[in-house]
Amino acid sequence: MQTPEFQGTHLFDRLCWAKERLEPVQSDYRVVYEDSVDGCARVLIPDPNFCAAYLQGGILPPIEVYWALADDEAKPDFKRHTRGYLLHETQPIEAGTMEQCIEYLIMKDLPRHIWQTWDSGNKPKMVICHKDQLPSTREWRNAWKIKDDLTTEKIAA
């Protein structure tokens, strides 16, 4: 299915278009990350409608748009977005793979200090895995941690 020329169309309208026409895509990928030493590991679960829009292409804005809005919101005098047009008027990104979709979501929805320094400590702060590699029960969910013996070399391998 051909994506219409969406540059200049409100992003929400594009998402409604996508939801009406595209089958949701359930990803088996999960991103496990640790935001603090004391806290448990957190897990990113991709949204199936978002994945469908990413794989389709021509719908979502470049990741830099989200960073610009996050920078605006981080300012102390922020009240409301005045550059929301960036979401709607920036040329949408082309279709990508599911792996690229996961990279996009990491950079969009995880704290920057996690993905920018994921391999700088004694063990990785972030791991991309498959759903079936997570613990099989949530009984001890608040004790989940990334394994101490996991190294960045093992992940790269």
Next chain:
Amino acid sequence: MAGKIIADQIEHSTAGSVSTQYVIEGSAKAWINFQGDSTASDTADYTRDSLNLSVTLDNGTGNYTLGFTSNMGNANYCAVSSGHSTNIVERNSQHTHVVAFTTSNFIILCNNSSSLARDWALSTATVHGDLA
């Protein structure tokens, strides 16, 4: 986009008219229905359906961050969450909160009647407000 209708008002033959602004302002800008107690061995989909969300961040038991695809215009929107756990006894007085609003995400907290965090089999949320 094909099929676009531009109108400032919608008029019913007998019930009167309403400004389309009411429809736009009053429509949900994001919503989700997901399985908060999903496990690795679960074959059911984690997110059953949604609109305008990019991720669910599972922060721990009964604690989920929902990220918007099309950001909200400010952090003064209205988010409402609901649902239930599989525990019939706890259903009587379990409760959920929405906290930590930003224009890019917010958090749902699910508890049992003793305010202890619990994963709910049915977790839902809807958001009203202004988009960026």
